């Protein structure tokens with residue numbers, strides 16, 4: 017037991033919650049705090065599309081109630097964004113300027129939308145589905161809108177498209193070859209996805225690109241493609257993958273690339289600071305490179321491993337769950353850890 021320790025976890029997703037649970041299991045005396053910039057307790061992101069369509073009730077989105085944090089003696093601070101980390105003074109600064117001291121820190125801030133650089137001029141016109149907060153901003157509008165344009169086409173994008181289709185909405189999708197980044201879809205793969213999605217009542221555009229998106233006075237959007245397709249829609253969504261949400265780490269001395277760089281024990285370059293889940297870029301000693309992990313099951317295991325190692329263990333992280341993804345019939349290897357040569361083994 018360590019009554020003087022204060023373990024702080026930034027992030028209230030699967031990585032942060034499994035870290036907190038593991039810390040509490042192994043250390044009954046320490047103070048444990050989870051900080052989240054969202055107002056909702058731990059929830060299932062994979063259920064967000066069902067929530068938009070009213071197939072899932074708000075209470076069923078939640079993994080954990082506020083009471084269960086109390087039962088485990090874990091303090092949760094909701095609606096509080098961390099803006100700075102100062103490893104020298106072992107403190108965090110929140111957006112409302114409060115300073116919080118920690119003895120050890122786990123960063124589990126997940127990921128946010130990936131805005132393609134050539135689309136940045138249209139950022140105000142694009143909508144994303146990355147969190148409950150996004151969904152609450154657009155849910156009513158989505159339910160009332162009739163026509164949609166989807167640019168990109170990652171796993172969440174295809175899920176969203178099918179949900180809109182089941183709601184009777186008119187949908188056009190322009191599939192971008194790098195939407196499931198860092199992987200690029202070949203022309204054959206695009207053809208295969210086109211065939212698979214053709215069973216739905218949607219317009220599919222492949223091997224083309226956005227030329228312009230203009231907002232009209234009545235609030236609709238006019239989209240033109242390079243090959244001359246023109247569409248007028250009520251909402252435009254971008255689904256081009258997610259990127260680690262780590263802007264607040266800048267200037268702290270914690271090493272980053274596109275994610276927070278950690279070794280195979282999920283430790284950063286600074287003692288006492290760990291990162292896990294989809295904000296982390298993990299060193300693989302076999303591949304001698306860093307890569308980010310994908311998906312909920314990996315975030316769960318990484319949260320647990322980060323917590324064990326923070327407490328002095330030496331557990332090496334491994335990939336769990338799916339090591340390849342099925343993108344509408346196209347199998348894409350995501351060998352961020354194991355070297356999977358044959359996807360059919362899964």
Ligand SMILES: Cc1cc2nc3c(=O)[nH]c(=O)nc-3n(C[C@H](O)[C@H](O)[C@H](O)COP(=O)(O)OP(=O)(O)OC[C@H]3O[C@@H](n4cnc5c(N)ncnc54)[C@H](O)[C@@H]3O)c2cc1C
Nearest residue numbers: 027028029030031053061062098125126293294311312315
């Ligand atoms: C719509 C959608 C559907 C998905 N469907 C699937 C699926 O079917 N299967 C699957 O395996 N994966 C799915 N995923 C991906 C999965 O949700 C993620 O891999 C997983 O949530 C990552 O967990 P995490 O704990 O690393 O981060 P997150 O779950 O993203 O949690 C990050 C937390 O950090 C908080 N945060 C961020 N920045 C700050 C800050 N500065 N200060 C304070 N708090 C901060 C956030 O509010 C959030 O609480 C889906 C994702 C989305 C968006």
